[in-house]
Amino acid sequence: MTLIERCEKSVPEQVVKAVENEPIDSKRLARLIKNGRAVIPYNPIHGPEPIPIGKDMKVKINVNLGTSRDHKDEDLELKKLKVAEEYGSHAVMDLSTGGDIDRVRRKVIDNTDLPVGTVPIYQCGLTKARESSVVDMNSDEMFNSVRKHARDGVDFVTVHCGVTKKAIDSLKECGRLTDIVSRGGSFLAAWILHNQEENPLYQEFDYLLEIAREYDLTLSLGDGLRPGSIADATDRPQIQELITLGELVKRSREKKVQAMVEGPGHVPLDQISANVKIQKEICDGAPFYVLGPLVTDFAPGYDHISGAIGGALAAYHGADFLCYVTPAEHLGLPDVEDVKEGVIASRIAAHAADITKGIDVDIDDDLSKARKELNWEKMFEKVVDPKKAKKMRKEKNSADEDVCSMCGDVCAIKMVEDQFR
Ligand code: SF4
Known part of the structure; x- marks a missing residue:
């Protein structure tokens, strides 16, 4: 039974524990989970601390870490994990793309009680790229990568199901300044364009839901077409993808699978409120997980500040989960100090929004x-x-x-x- 199904019958133990530091009681949280307005990423194989994300909850933050082709030091990634925990992150995502990706993921899961997220398409695409090309992935490989991560205990996965043929057409027509900046989004866009077929993660979404049900995996519906520059914010491809994600939120709820929705990206201050409102409306109040957003493109080296400004405003308007940004954004893989700076900046943003609601x-x-x-x-x-x-x-x-x-x-x-x- 998934957490949603258990919330339909009673108030599960995780829900009781999850509200210990929250401004609401467990019955209300169980109702919010049941209605899809809140999630607790919790794969029983991992059994992390139950962290509630969503309506009426404190704003949460996420730290990304992971190896790259040029930086494969697994101990360094574990140091980043400890810094993320020390400075108050509520979740971590292992975005490893270098070295032994399976081993890094398993180490991260084994070494933290925070919920762990991944983007399985990274590993799937990179494995295929070593053999031939990303565009040669087949749908079985895509779904198997999700299953493998779930079997290891991953609590939530980013899945770029909204990168569809229709969204790509809209991207082509639109003429963006920066076409696609999401790695997962670019893999799937290249796959669609090369194979002239629909994104399997969208086409066979029911199968993805079956896997999610099996492991009680929370889906983080990724924004593969998020704007990568201020000039592209809130454009047609972004909204086209969001409309699809709204449809997939509905289908997730029907199958009792927890889902949240990822958002931009690069957004000028005056469009942040609209972005949150549009997401909440189109996705029927699903928890909103924003990646920054960065409020200007001119701050490499200080993008954690740009991201904290955007994150604070987004959270003030109702975003629920802030993905941190480090000073190394757009420049290189963050080191331990960058992670620390990023997590602190995000925590300030989250807290600044919380106090406007009388929290903390x-x-x-x-x-x-x-x-x-x-x-x-x-x-x-x-x-x-x-x-x-x-x-x-x-x-x-x-x-x-x-x-x-x-x-x-x-x-x-x-x-x-x-x-x-
Ligand atoms: S008011 Fe006192 S404590 Fe505050 S900055 Fe000045 S000297 Fe320091």
């Missing part, structure tokens, strides 16, 4: 009280990165000062406090 406001209030008291130790207990805050305090101030070197003797807080006493 006490963290800010406690920190402000400690700041008023110039109680630095108490402040460090509440900040997003205590190590960095402590280090900066130590480096930039003499040990005996209760104020800080920003204003020194004319510390506004101290001066007013002294007068009030």
